[in-house]
Amino acid sequence: MNKEQKAAVVEQVAAQIQESEAVFAVDYRGISVQQAAELRERLGDADATLRVVKNTLTRRAVEQAGADSLGELLEGPTAFTFVRGDAALAAKALATFRKENDLLEFKGGTMEGEAVSVEQIEAISRLPGLDALRAQFVGVLASPVTGLVRGLGGLVQGLASQLGQIRDQGLVEGEAPPEQEAPAEEASAAEEAPAEETPAESETEQAASEDNAADEAETDTPSEGEETKEG
Incomplete structure (x- = not known):
């Protein structure tokens, strides 16, 4: 070499x-x-x-x-x-x-x-070799992991069931969101509007009554010529 x-x-x-x-x-x-x-x-x-x-x-x-x-x-x-x-x-x-x-x-x-x-x-x-160790490791973890997955799955299902019951009882929809309160306020305002216009209509009717009374008064009052003639 x-x-x-x-x-x-x-x-x-x-x-x-x-x-x-x-x-x-x-x-x-x-x-x-x-x-x-x-x-x-x-x-x-x-x-x-x-x-x-x-x-x-x-x-x-x-x-x-x-x-x-x-x-x-x-x-x-x-x-x-x-x-x-x-x-x-x-x-x-x-x-x-x-x-x-x-x-x-x-x-x-x-x-x-x-x-x-x-x-x-x-x-x-x-x-043991790496392959055997991996198999043992997976075997040790498989049972706890399966139990954890099942437990989490049951928890999620239980929560979904409770939320469904609350929704069915109307508790979730009991409080209307702010967007749904606006129509109610508009309806109340619409109902109150005619009441605010009532005084104006009353004044118009009163003025009409006074005009009629004045016309009647002028009709019933004799003229001066007629009073003199009667005298």
Whole structure:
């Protein structure tokens, strides 16, 4: 491997470290090519890959990626498992392979940039995968959410029923809105209008009576000639 090829490997490993959700370091001593191929297939289900690189190149990649805690694990034969998907499922695949073959001891690793110990990786391997966790989470929430939805639905139906009863009893329409009061005021004004015109009609009738009385008085009063003649 020439200098350029080594530089390319360093770049690739550094990029894998930065892009991974978790990185698990294992001691790969004693593993065969066939076993390594089988393990890589299992890790594929978790969107994880196993990579064996010389410690000298890996150390440069670790420094370039800023993952100092991984550099401390580069003692003896070390392979990195780069996890981009389900960390629990990847840890489970490694733990199962180790149990079946008595190979591949955990050395430590990182998760989301934080260092994790061997004990923590083993604990992670005992967790259910993300799909199983999602199913359990949905199952836990389903019943309370269903009850809440039903409760809210019953509350809304009850409120609608009460409002309907109030409307049927006429309580909602008991107070007329301001727009409906205007016709009533106009009707009252219309009824009072004739009463205000009554005095004018009375004065007219009185004047007519006085004129008639004056005419009668002039008719009944004799002229001066007639009074003299009678005298």
